[in-house]
Amino acid sequence: MTAFSTRHAITILGAGHIGFAMALLLQQAGDYDILVADRDPARLAEVAALGVATRLVGDDTSLQAAIDGRFAVLNALPFHRAVPVATLCASAGVHYFDLTEDVASTQAIRALAANARSVLMPQCGLAPGFIGIVGNDLARRFDTLHTLRMRVGALPRYPQGALRYNLTWSTEGLINEYCNPCEAIVDGVRTTVPALEGLETFALDGVEYEAFNTSGGLGTLTETLAGKARQVDYQSIRYPGHNAILKLLLNDLRLRDRRDLLKDILESAIPTTDQDVIVIFATAAGQRGGRLVQESYSARIVGTELAGHRLSAIQLTTAAGICTALDLVAQGRLPQRGFVGQEAVRLADFLANRFGVAYAGEGTQALEKIA
Structure with missing residues (x-):
């Protein structure tokens, strides 16, 4: 206490x-x-x-x-x-x-x-917030940091529909993440990269996920690590197939230019849920003691009950x-x-x-x- x-x-x-x-x-x-x-x-x-x-x-x-x-x-x-x-x-x-x-x-x-x-x-939440604390902790473990990759997802535990997603927090914030430029360090230089790009797939504990660039998750970490790392990036984790549908909505149907309409569509078509899970995965690689080594951090967090x-x-x-x-x-x-x-x-x-x-x-x- x-x-x-x-x-x-x-x-x-x-x-x-x-x-x-x-x-x-x-x-x-x-x-x-x-x-x-x-x-x-x-x-x-x-x-x-x-x-x-x-x-x-x-x-x-x-x-x-x-x-x-x-x-x-x-x-x-x-x-x-x-x-x-x-x-x-x-x-x-x-x-x-x-x-x-x-x-x-x-x-x-x-x-x-x-x-x-x-x-x-x-920026005191999950991402940005906690993931920046994790990333900085990993970065400090190296004599020379090469890459730092941070991945976070707030996901439904029981996904349904083509998007395989439920609304669990601010829809306005979600749209910002999907539309705004994403800060990163690329080849040692602070820059921005497009949201929804950089698609990758991976598995954690037997579950398949995809991840792609989203805005805002790094907080001020690119400033802190400027000149100290070759590659630093942040991506949101989703279930496979989510990224392709988002590109259809935002790019092909140009809903990125009509965010109020997109908000109405998402909130009327995608249910909310409190049966969610937070997936956190960060990995860093670099030199320590003359050797190339890798360090990782992962967590899977579900809800709880407090005072009823x-x-x-x-x-x-x-x-x-x-x-x-x-x-x-x-x-x-x-x-x-x-x-x-x-x-x-x-x-x-x-x-x-x-x-x-x-x-x-x-x-x-x-x-x-x-x-």
């Missing part, structure tokens, strides 16, 4: 699936005074049933009131709200954490952080990531002001954290003892 000398007052913005999971984890920990703010009364009612304080926010004035005087804000709102909320937090001197996969938003928040009195730490509430795998991993970042800042184990990238977090510290332990394959037992 981690106890603080004083209870930190924090605000969670957004009472959707991920915001609810964050509130549940932090409420069970018992070290934070939690306020959850949203514009949807029905969602707030579900959070209030946990015994957590809630507030209805509908404009910038009420949003500012939910931020002022808090120790930290955890932003679970859509990606386009990241920069406005981070701006308010920086002005108020409040620590800021979010889950955005949007590269432009992260760059804007980094610029905001130059003179900030508080921590601004975006079922958390899907994507809820669990995403919420655990941002709650771990909050914990480490509150403990003074990360910088206390300015921009903080995921690479500042040691993998061992993350996995030893009361929230981060969910990634170590000990989810249910560890989290049940969270308080």
Whole structure:
């Protein structure tokens, strides 16, 4: 158990699936005074049933009131709200954490952080987030790093249909990943590569997968490893056949130019599920001690039940990531002001954290003892 000398007052913005999971984890920990703010009364009612304080926010004035005087804000709102909320937090001197996969938003928040009195730490989820911590840990094991390849998938456990996919998180974020340029290091040079390209197939534990370029998963890792690696890339994992259908939709039918329509199509045709699994696979190769060696990291994470509430795998991993970042800042184990990238977090510290332990394959037992 981690106890603080004083209870930190924090605000969670957004009472959707991920915001609810964050509130549940932090409420069970018992070290934070939690306020959850949203514009949807029905969602707030579900959070209030946990015994957590809630507030209805509908404009910038009420949003500012939910931020002022808090120790930290955890932003679970859509990606386009990241920069406005981070701006308010920086002005108020409040620590800021979010889950955005949007590269432009992260760059804007980094610029905001130059003179900030508080921590601004975006991309604290699964990918970007945890996978960057894993990648940096693997990279540090080599005298000379040649390649670092990171693969993550949030997948249905029981896939159906031609796409073999279910919606498990933000549809807007998913479309961003499929459409926006993807950061990478190629032949030692930082660059961008097209989304949906670089298709590869592989098997883990007897299950066949495909993987292809998607945007945002690397966070700031290409900056950290610039000049230190020949090849660094990130790809999303899906079941075979997904990539070909996406190319039909986005390229042949040109739905990449009509993202609102694509969002409506996906949300009306693809069911959501909480019967999901997170697949993580990262591998690095390079020189160590005069020899060419390879190191790998893999994990398979399913959902769990906590305090009578079922958390899907994507809820669990995403919420655990941002709650771990909050914990480490509150403990003074990360910088206390300015921009903080995921690479500042040691993998061992993350996995030893009361929230981060969910990634170590000990989810249910560890989290049940969270308080």
